[in-house]
Amino acid sequence: MSIQKLLQAFNKTHFTNPTSIAHQAIASKIAKTLIKSGLKPFETTPLLLSNFNSDIANLVLSNSNLPPQSCLSFFKFLRRNPSPVAHKPDLQAHVILICRLYKAQKFAEMKNVLSYIATDVSLRCPVINLVSLIENETAEAKFVEKLCDMLFRVYADNRLFDEAMSVFDYMENSGMKIDERSCMVYLIALKRSDQMNMCFGFFQRMVKANVNITVYTMTIAIDGLCKTGDFKRARDLMVEMIGKGIKANVFTYNTLINGYIKRKDFVGVNEMLSLMESDQVAYNAATYTLLIEWYGRSGRIGEVERVFDEMRERGMEADVHRGLTQNVVTYTVMISGLSKEGRSDEAFRLYDEMIEAGLTPDNRVYTSLVGSLHTART
Incomplete structure (x- = not known):
């Protein structure tokens, strides 16, 4: 049965007694008013309701003569201004509107209505109950799958992780296709909530459920493992996924390199750099920034200069604010590099930041700054 037939069936069930007939007459009158004049009569004359x-x-919401946008406006009006009798729209009203919005392909608004259900404890219910309100009347599997996928994202967005997992379980058990992008929304929400262990656990569920895995979801799981200090499992996961045809990219390697640097595991850093070279994965600005920090911490000024020069030759800029520990060596090399190019304003900006960070410049910094002024004039 189509969604349109579902709405028609809902209407027909209300002609069984005089009270329902009276309600139908009132609803029809309200719909005609909405079509003709919009919400204004109800806003100015509350007694109409x-x-x-x-x-x-x-x-009213299931009236096929009322355009979906008018239904949505009336629904929002009821949420803002519930009457003493009707209160806010009930769960059935939300479901009816979701059906109308799906048919009209207004998916963003459909997601908003689902958000009302997810965040209102008086409306929230197990996913199987919500789906049954639709499945009892329609056999449109595509609609149910879309509804569940969207509800999964809504729960993830609102960090209702248990509720989201119940939707994931329902979809898996029902044989529905689970969108990898929706899973990524869930993984990112876990990461932002500092639920790193749950990240890896959910990634394993994705693999078990045969969800399409990409390098991006793999990298999020690896980042979660690195943040919990489980670098061996993070590296093993990368190797495992490579064996399944998912090649690590520069973001994956940067995640591991950053983790190894923070724990001062230079063997791990070298291993990742070797793998990048063998896999022919080119460095990006973040990689160079991490290497500048790594060599800077080790006091290997020559290596810092080499990396800095290579980065500049490729037209990249290191970001001292992102992922780069503020230390004398890295500031000194960066100020020196900018000074050689005559970019005195940027060199002095870094000098000011260096002072504010409580770091003490050496003679090389002052020599570079003086040289930058000379280079800028010539």
Whole structure:
């Protein structure tokens, strides 16, 4: 049965007794008013809804003559201004509107309505109950799959992780296709909530459920493992996924390099650099920034200069604010490099930041700054 037939079936069930017939008459009158004049009459004359209730609200929203946008406007009006009788739209009203919005392909608004259900404890219910409100009347599997996928994202966005997993379980058990992009939304939400162990656990569920895995979801899982200090498992995961045809990219390697640098594991850093070379993965600005920090911490000024020069030759800029520890060596090399190019304003800006960071410049910094002024004039 199509969604349109579902809405028609809902209307037909309300002609079984005089009360339902009366409600249908009121709903029809409200719909005609909305079509002709919009919300203004109801905003200026609240008494027009004096006999209003949830049953009438559902009939209005399911009226096929009322455009979906008008349904949505009326629904939002009811949420903002519930009458003493009807209160806010009930769960059935939300479901009816979701059906209308899906048919009209207004997916962003459909997601918003699902958000109302997810965040309102009086409306929130197990996913199987929500789906049953639709599945009892329609066999449109594509719609149900879209609904579940969207609900999964909504729960993830609102960091309702248990509820999101219940939707994931339902979709897996029902044989529905699970979108990798939706899983990424869930992984990112876990990461932002500092739920690193859950990141890896969910990634394993994705693999088990045969969700399409990309390098991006793999990198998020690896980052979660690195943040919990489980570098061996992070590296093993990368190797395992490479064996399954998922090649690590520069972001994956940067994640591991950053983790190894923070724990001062130079063997691990060298291993990642060797793998990048063998896999022919080119460095990006973040890689160079990490290497400048690494060599700077080790006091290997020559290596810092080499990396800095190579980075500049490729037209990249190191970011001292992102991922780069503020230390004398890195500031000195960067100020020296900018000074040689006559970029005195940027060199002095870094000098000011160096002072603010409580670091003491050496003679090389002052010599470079003086030289930058001379280079800028010539």
